[in-house]
Amino acid sequence: MKRISFPLVVMLVIGMVLGGLGSMMFVTASQPQVVQAHDGDHGLLVNLTTDDTWSANMALSLAMNAREQGLEPVVVFLNVRGVYLADSGRMPAKEGNSDMNIHEKMQALISAGGQVIACPGCSKEAGLTQEDYIEGVVMGEPGGIFTFLTNPYIAVMSY
Template identity: 30%
Template sequence: MAGNFVVSLTHAKNDTDKATVAFVIANAAIASEKKVVVFLSIEGTRLSQKGYADDIHEEGFAPLKDLMKSFAEAGGQMFVCSPCFKKRGLDENNLVPGAVIVGGAKLVEFLGDGCPSVSY
């Protein structure tokens, strides 16, 4: 079932349940042979930083750091909203594997025609 799939994530430690479920879905999409991007915006951009997700573990789910690692190792990409990243003063030299800082045009290009997406 080829094709692109986007998970838009605007949360991090401000709603760890949403952050966790977003990566559960992203991993499911990768397992379904989709080309998957997790778009990190607003507070979600904080997840792009090494070590930030280390203490996030929602009951009933794998730790978020493990979900993120599995996602990146499977070829998933994390597009990090550039203005959101800059607003929060985050460190470009501290990005987790699979994360890349992008502008909105890159996301729009990936979405293309009829790309399914979900938001958390």
């Protein structure tokens, strides 16, 4: 009869106690941990801090993909120089192989149920008001973004 090592026996017992032999998973330091998803809402906050059109195109494409995959809420937060992207007085740029300019991409995201929120402090610093923004973009309330930032079921991505 072969002998089973003590550490293996301990792992088997712990596995049976924690969830049954069939659902036991061995994890080593080099393997990524699996995190279980919450059954409620899963959202995405994209923090867009630049008016660079390449970054903006990537951020808006990511946000639209998230909406198309059913994430809710999906918010693009225009922060620092990012507020200039939604200025209706600026010529909206196209980037890469996109068939829409930045304003059209924002409005498409909003039409798909996403939100585009401009930082109120950054807007003030840039000399922009709610009236300056393209249709559908809203100026946030001071501290209002914390609702999204502190929600454990909303991922945050920055560009």
